[in-house]
Amino acid sequence: MASPAASPTSHFSLPGWKPGSSVLARRGLMLVLSSPSGAGKTTLSRRLLAQDDRITMSVSVTTRPPRPGEENGKDYFFVSVEEFQRLRD
Known part of the structure; x- marks a missing residue:
């Protein structure tokens, strides 16, 4: 069986974090996306924003x-x- 395709967030790793996790409410989290133009920052940020309504853009x-x-x-x-x-x- 083929493995499922990776999504832009499938490699996101932060101990204790998952959509809806209380780690965001407890401590807050700042995530900085930095990469060359065309590398997918906008795509990744849109997917993260769609996953959790507590995530906002600066x-x-x-x-x-x-x-x-x-x-x-x-x-x-x-x-x-x-x-x-x-x-x-």
């Missing part, structure tokens, strides 16, 4: 203008340089 702040299709508060928080400096200070 939305970054940027001073650059929005690109076509980007939404303020969803893709980035778009602010002026002055507003960014005020937030930073």
